[in-house]
Amino acid sequence: xxxxxxxxxxxxxxxxxxxxxxxxxxxxxxxxxxxxxxxxxxxxxxxxxxxxxxxxxxxxxxxxxxxxxxxxxxxxxxxxxxxxxxxxxxxxxxxxxxxxxxxxxxxxxxxxxxxxxxxxxxxxxxxxxxxxxxxxxxxxxxxxxxxxxxxxxxxxxxxxxxxxxxxxxxxxxxxxxxxxxxxxxxxxxxxxxxxxxxxxxxxxxxxxxxxxxxxxxxxxxxxxxxxxxxxxxxxxxxxxxxxxxxxxxxxxxxxxxxxxxxxxxxxxxxxxxxxxxxxxxxxxxxxxxxxxxxxxxxxxxxxxxxxxxxxxxxxxxxxxxxxxxxxxxxxxxxxxxxxxxxxxxxxxxxxxxxxxxxxxxxxxxxxxxxxxxxxxxxxxxxxxxxxxxxxxxxxxxxxx
Amino acid sequence: xxxxxxxxxxxxxxxxxxxxxxxxxxxxxxxxxxxxxxxxxxxxxxxxxxxxxxxxxxxxxxxxxxxxxxxxxxxxxxxxxxxxxxxxxxxxxxxxxxxxxxxxxxxxxxxxxxxxxxxxxxxxxxxxxxxxxxxxxxxxxxxxxxxxxxxxxxxxxxxxxxxxxxxxxxxxxxxxxxxxxxxxxxxxxxxxxxxxxxxxxxxxxxxx
Numbered sequence: 259x260x261x262x263x264x265x266x267x268x269x270x271x272x273x274x275x276x277x278x279x280x281x282x283x284x285x286x287x288x289x290x291x292x293x294x295x296x297x298x299x300x301x302x303x304x305x306x307x308x309x310x311x312x313x314x315x316x317x318x319x320x321x322x323x324x325x326x327x328x329x330x331x332x333x334x335x336x337x338x339x340x341x342x343x344x345x346x347x348x349x350x351x352x353x354x355x356x357x358x359x360x361x362x363x364x365x366x367x368x369x370x371x372x373x374x375x376x377x378x379x380x381x382x383x384x385x386x387x388x389x390x391x392x393x394x395x396x397x398x399x400x401x402x403x404x405x406x407x408x409x410x411x412x413x414x415x416x417x418x419x420x421x422x423x424x425x426x427x428x429x430x431x432x433x434x435x436x437x438x439x440x441x442x443x444x445x446x447x448x449x450x451x452x453x454x455x456x457x458x459x460x461x462x463x464x465x466x467x468x469x470x471x472x473x474x475x476x477x478x479x480x481x482x483x484x485x486x487x488x489x490x491x492x493x494x495x496x497x498x499x500x501x502x503x504x505x506x507x508x509x510x511x512x513x514x515x516x517x518x519x520x521x522x523x524x525x526x527x528x529x530x531x532x533x534x535x536x537x538x539x540x541x542x543x544x545x546x547x548x549x550x551x552x553x554x555x556x557x558x559x560x561x562x563x564x565x566x567x568x569x570x571x572x573x574x575x576x577x578x579x580x581x582x583x584x585x586x587x588x589x590x591x592x593x594x595x596x597x598x599x600x601x602x603x604x605x606x607x608x609x610x611x612x613x614x615x616x617x618x619x620x621x622x623x624x625x626x627x628x629x630x631x632x633x634x635x636x637x638x639x640x641x642x643x644x645x646x647x648x649x650x651x652x653x654x655x656x657x658x
Numbered sequence: 659x660x661x662x663x664x665x666x667x668x669x670x671x672x673x674x675x676x677x678x679x680x681x682x683x684x685x686x687x688x689x690x691x692x693x694x695x696x697x698x699x700x701x702x703x704x705x706x707x708x709x710x711x712x713x714x715x716x717x718x719x720x721x722x723x724x725x726x727x728x729x730x731x732x733x734x735x736x737x738x739x740x741x742x743x744x745x746x747x748x749x750x751x752x753x754x755x756x757x758x759x760x761x762x763x764x765x766x767x768x769x770x771x772x773x774x775x776x777x778x779x780x781x782x783x784x785x786x787x788x789x790x791x792x793x794x795x796x797x798x799x800x801x802x803x804x805x806x807x808x809x810x811x812x813x814x815x816x817x818x819x820x821x822x823x824x825x826x827x828x829x830x831x832x833x834x835x836x837x838x839x840x841x842x843x844x845x846x847x848x849x850x851x852x853x854x855x856x857x858x859x860x861x862x863x864x865x866x
Contacts, residue, residue, distance in 0.1 A: 278671035303660060391665055409661040446850045461669045470669075476847035479840030487840040501846065511845030599853040635661075657660060 259298055259365040261616035261653075265402045266292045267393070278458070279389050281451045289651055290385065292393055295403065296622065296638045296655040303410045303636075303657055310370050310550045311360055311626040311633035317548070318358075318375060318532050321540045322349055325531045334556065335536040336574055336603035341507050344516040345527045353526035356420035356459075356498075357383065357629040361646065362550075364624045365614030369549040372541070373611070373623065374572070378525050378533030379500050381451060382625060382652060384458035386637030387413035390654045408657040410636050414462060416629035421459075421466035423630060424496070424524065440469045441524070442488060445500040447474035456500050463498070475501050480511055485519045496522040503530045504575050504603075535572045535606045557605035568610035576600035579645040586610055596645050613644055621646070622653075689775030689826045691790065691809050691817055701822060704774055712774035712787025720789040721746050723812035723837070724766035737767035738794030738806075767791045771809055773817060775831040786831060790817065813837075 267273065270292060274282045282290040298307075325331040326346040337345060358377040364370035391411050397403045424441070443460045445452040460470045471488060478494065479487040486494040499506065503525075506512050515523055531537065538554040545551060555561035557571060568586040576582070580598025613621045620640040627635045641650040692698040698709035726745050727733035733742035745764040771790040793807040808819045815830050 276671055277667060300660070388665065388667065391661060394661065408659055411661045414665050415662050444846075446847060457670050458667075461667050464669055465666075474847075475850070476844055478846050479843040480845060481838040482841050483838075485838060487838055491837050491840050493838055501850070505849035506846065509846050509848050514845075 259296060259302060259614065259622075261294055261620060261622070262297050264293065264295045264397065267396055267400065267402065270393075273392070273396070274389065277389065277392065278454065279384065281454050284451065285649065287649065290389065291640075291651045291653050292397075294653055296653060297658045298410070298655060300408075300657055306364060306370055307362065307624060307626055307636055308410065308633050311362075311628065314360055314372055314375075314550055315358070315628045315631070315633065317541055317545055318377070318537065321537060321544060322528050322531045324544070325540070326350070326528065331531070331536075331540060334539070335531060335534045336504075337530050337534075338507055341516070341527070341530070345530055348523075348527035353522070353528065354420070354423050355525050355529060356424075357417060357525075357627065358529075358532065359383070360626040360628070362624040362626055363611045363613050365622060366612055370624065370626075371552050371611045372538070372550055373552075373608075374535060375532050375537055378503055378529045379577075380627075381455050381500075382637055382639065383413070383417075383627070384455055385652045386625060386627060386635060387411065387417060388458065390637060390652075393654045394656060403656060404658060409655060410657060411634075412632075413627045413629055413635040416627075416632050416634040417459065417462040418466045420630040421463040421468055424466075424468070424522070440471050440492075440494075441496045441498055442471045442473050442494045443498045443500075444473050444475040444478060447476050452500050456498070459498065459500075475499065478511065480514055483519055484514050484517065486511070486514055486521055494521050496524070498524045502575070502577070503527065503533065533575075535574050535576075535608075538572075538608055539606050552609040552611055554606055554608040557607050562607045565607045566609045570608045570610050571605050572608060573601040573605055574603045582645050584610060584644060594644065616640075623650075686825050687775060687828055687831065689773055689817070689824055689831060691771055691773055691821050691824050693771045693821055697821055698774060703823065708774060713772050715787035716769065716772035716789040719787075719812075720769045721766070723789065724769070724791065725812070725814075726764045726766050728764060730765045733765040733767060736793050737791065741768050741770075741794060742766065743768055771821065773809075773811065773826070773831070775826065788812070788831070 271282065274290065279290070282288070321331075326349045329342070332342050332345065355377075357380060358375060359380040359382070360375055361373040362370040363373055391409060391414070394403075394407065394409045398405055398407055441463055443456040445456045456472065460472060463470050473488050477489055481487050481493070486497065488494055506515060514520060515527075536556065538552070539556055542551050542554045553565050555565055568588070569584075571583040571585065573581045576598060577600070579596050581600040582596045584594040585592065613623060615621050619642055621642070621644050622638050622640045623646045625637045625639060626633060627637070636655060638653050638655050639646055639650040640653055690698060690701060690703055692701070692709075695709050695713045698704055698713070699706055704712070724745070727742070730742055734740070742765045745766045769789040770792040773788040773790055775786065788811055790809040790811060792809050795805055795807055806819070808816045810816055811830060817826055817830070818824050
């Protein structure tokens with residue numbers, strides 16, 4: 259894994275905007291960066307990233323399989339008790355999921371290590387799946403990168419397969435009736451990045467043959483029977499929500515996501531088991547010593563003291579690196595704190611694994627995508643500091 | 659090769675315009691308005707199977723899609739004396755009230771006819787029937803003398819006052835999901851506001 263300087267396409271901002279990539283620059287700073295690219299060998303991709311990601315995904319599903327019959331696991335993840343049945347049923351019904359992203363520490367030698375799993379509301383998918391691919395094609399054809407450069411990226415194909423797999427489950431009837439169901443894509447109003455993400459995923463669903471609509475999560479209504487409704491007063495029968503489950507279950511309409519009139523929800527309720535840092539502890543307990551896992555324990559338990567002198571303390575539920583605390587004698591003052599609004603549900607302690615640092619400042623994390631159950635591609639984000647956050651930059655990759 | 663050979667966007671970015679231009683839901687197409695299956699057969703346009711299927715489909719949708727009223731008087735004011743029936747349990751009135759368990763009921767107009775037409779969709783050709791309703795204007799109404807109005811779909815689309823062939827847009831033929839009545843909105847999104855996700859200018863993604 260190397261970081262190589264590459265000439266950017268002179269017209270890339272216009273290309274981005276033409277393809278709906280409105281959030282290529284955020285908070286006045288570039289988010290998409292193409293004056294460099296990460297280069298991997300095919301061996302690094304296949305042996306160190308692709309195969310381990312597939313294995314990690316299988317291990318995650320093992321944790322869910324066990325969690326749905328093990329109250330201790332559900333309680334440890336701070337999933338509200340009145341949702342345990344809904345989580346278990348969504349698994350037993352085989353509610354389909356579409357996608358997830360592993361964040362891996364890789365590039366300092368040794369196997370990739372799982373930092374966390376974003377299984378409920380992963381973003382940066384448009385950048386990784388589509389715009390990164392477009393960059394490779396254009397940069398190759400313009401001679402900006404070697405003509406034989408390749409990329410590990412069939413993410414969009416896999417997303418389309420994932421959405422297509424939802425079809426047969428819609429409603430009790432087959433055939434033309436399916437065409438009358440609409441998958442509503444919901445995200446927070448006034449957030450360009452999230453809105454861009456659902457517009458992209460909706461495009462994939464459309465290509466999978468689904469009928470789609472877009473709604474702000476704040477605009478969702480409910481009728482007298484407890485069915486969710488859209489702004490045209492039509493029942494929402496299937497809902498893709500780019501909005502965390504742990505928030506949905508606490509909010510006034512959350513109760514309408516379980517029970518007889520609940521819509522089909524993507525990602526399904528069983529993803530609550532995976533979108534939780536407690537997953538890292540259960541993975542380590544069930545697969546101790548696995549080369550792609552780091553030791554982890556719940557904070558405040560006897561195990562936590564054994565994790566090591568260098569640790570990352572992470573809230574069970576948090577996003578974008580918020581409320582993460584790093585403890586290490588190598589850090590100035592021994593500690594680095596990221597602020598944020600999370601942490602009320604408790605914390606896990608995970609062994610601190612160094613990220614590769616390129617050119618003295620670029621801390622890189624590999625996002626490895628799972629869609630339709632397949633390890634199907636990667637995207638690299640880099641940050642000036644050791645915690646990858648919302649201000650991190652997306653840098654394309656290639657296989658040389 | 660470890661990447662996809664081709665890729666496209668159909669809805670995102672400037673591609674959206676091209677797709678909108680191809681939208682065929684406003685295209686006009688032939689359909690039939692009939693009171694009975696026999697009338698449909700006598701018209702000779704549709705086969706017996708299509709007539710019967712369309713009628714059956716219309717009657718099956720009727721209870722779910724018909725407009726609902728809180729009392730029989732309001733319903734009969736729109737559709738005429740003796741032209742309303744009790745709606746099934748769980749129905750919601752046009753003003754948002756729900757029938758209570760204590761014997762409260764809602765009323766809906768009788769289905770007076772059905773619409774038959776051909777739709778092309780990904781599954782091939784299929785014929786959909788839709789229930790039709792016919793408002794009645796009493797002598798005190800704006801129309802002056804009493805009489806039957808045009809046939810209307812459950813979405814209140816006027817398909818003319820006569821039975822037989824009629825031109826309608828494709829979107830009229832498409833059976834939409836039954837409309838309901840929203841009694842409350844805004845029950846999602848509070849956490850995003852409280853952690854600053856939805857405040858413009860200082861937003862962070864809820865994703866990760």
